[in-house]
Amino acid sequence: MKSFTYNDMEFSVEKAQDRWDISCKKADGKAALVAAGLFAGLAEGEAEAKAKALVRTMLPVGVRSVGPDVAHPALIGDMKLVGPDVTHPNFIYWDKDSSSFPR
Amino acid sequence: MDIKGSVAIITGSGNGIGEAVAKYFVRNGAKVVIVDMVQKNIDRVVKDIKDMGGEVIGVQANVSSEAETAKFIKAAIDAFGQINIVVSSAGIIRDGMMLNLDKETGKVSRKMGLDKWQPVIDVNLTGTFLTIRDGAEAMVNGGWPGLLVAISSVNKVGQVGQLNYSSAKVADALLPKIVIGEFLMRGIRNIRCVGIAPGYTATPMLTGMNQDALKSILADVHLNRLVEPDEVARLIGHCVENEAINATTLEITGGLCYPNGIAK
Numbered sequence: 146m147k148s149f150t151y152n153d154m155e156f157s158v159e160k161a162q163d164r165w166d167i168s169c170k171k172a173d174g175k176a177a178l179v180a181a182g183l184f185a186g187l188a189e190g191e192a193e194a195k196a197k198a199l200v201r202t203m204l205p206v207g208v209r210s211v212g213p214d215v216a217h218p219a220l221i222g223d224m225k226l227v228g229p230d231v232t233h234p235n236f237i238y239w240d241k242d243s244s245s246f247p248r
Numbered sequence: 249m250d251i252k253g254s255v256a257i258i259t260g261s262g263n264g265i266g267e268a269v270a271k272y273f274v275r276n277g278a279k280v281v282i283v284d285m286v287q288k289n290i291d292r293v294v295k296d297i298k299d300m301g302g303e304v305i306g307v308q309a310n311v312s313s314e315a316e317t318a319k320f321i322k323a324a325i326d327a328f329g330q331i332n333i334v335v336s337s338a339g340i341i342r343d344g345m346m347l348n349l350d351k352e353t354g355k356v357s358r359k360m361g362l363d364k365w366q367p368v369i370d371v372n373l374t375g376t377f378l379t380i381r382d383g384a385e386a387m388v389n390g391g392w393p394g395l396l397v398a399i400s401s402v403n404k405v406g407q408v409g410q411l412n413y414s415s416a417k418v419a420d421a422l423l424p425k426i427v428i429g430e431f432l433m434r435g436i437r438n439i440r441c442v443g444i445a446p447g448y449t450a451t452p453m454l455t456g457m458n459q460d461a462l463k464s465i466l467a468d469v470h471l472n473r474l475v476e477p478d479e480v481a482r483l484i485g486h487c488v489e490n491e492a493i494n495a496t497t498l499e500i501t502g503g504l505c506y507p508n509g510i511a512k
Binding site: 164166177178179180181182183195198199202203205 | 279287291294295297298301302303304305306307315319320322323326327328
């Protein structure tokens with residue numbers, strides 16, 4: 146079994162026959178299944194990597210950012226515009242704009 | 249199309265019809281994505297499906313949000329590599345009359361507010377649109393054959409006290425015809441779309457209601473009982489397997505009639 150922490154939640158990836166289950170420890174300490182029967186035949190390392198990617202998709206953290214434009218020459222008074230930390234491990238970068246509200 | 253080996257996303261599958269559909273698909277060899285707003289319901293259904301030996305992921309999402317629909321579509325592809333069946337089963341009710349009159353004055357004392365109108369439209373219509381749209385986008389871009397299922401309701405005929413719900417559900421019933429017309433124009437021939445319009449179904453919402461009121465409802469049902477969620481699931485399963493069913497909305501009501509005996 147492999148464990149990892151993401152967004153202050155503890156996840157474990159456990160083998161069940163030739164497949165993998167993903168569990169999450171809730172705030173109350175109880176474990177809940179996030180997924181079952183995935184990644185048939187994969188080795189533990191590959192299953193763990195895929196589980197991490199899946200969890201990031203299912204539980205995105207961060208905001209969809211369309212600004213601020215920190216390179217814009219016109220600042221607002223003395224206000225310093227600070228962009229989001231897109232290198233933060235929990236930040237999900239939404240690089241696709243809404244098709245309903247394109248820029 | 250075979251259910252076995254397919255990947256199905258079912259919104260609103262934390263209970264009721266959606267849960268029955270998900271479990272039916274698993275029993276028949278599909279991999280499923282459970283989508284619901286209520287995490288404890290997701291946890292229960294995911295565990296049930298694991299106990300059945302199925303392949304499943306559970307995603308908490310609000311279907312009326314573009315970011316959230318994108319999330320469960322991507323999660324399905326991350327987990328299973330494709331999407332073949334999308335069932336838009338998430339739905340809510342906020343019943344009430346458009347106008348209520350004061351018994352003494354005969355003047356309007358209360359009217360349906362946007363607090364009752366908008367959430368029902370957001371989940372039942374916008375949510376169905378987003379789920380079907382994004383599911384179709386993934387199928388087209390992935391080159392995967394598929395079936396899109398909108399869950400309408402027999403109350404699309406216009407149920408008193410459900411102006412919001414009936415308005416959304418009549419639009420959901422029409423959706424398959426427009427979607428398939430557009431697919432034809434665009435040369436998309438491997439994705440079908442159907443609607444399912446259940447009548448009074450034995451979901452927790454109905455079985456838990458006042459038993460006298462339930463008896464009154466059943467008096468108008470020729471079958472003399474509620475439709476079982478599994479019966480709705482079997483109809484959807486048949487739609488998956490029978491490719492001639494397309495661009496239409498099928499009713500499954502047990503023979504729901506108006507009180508004067510005319511079938512709705």
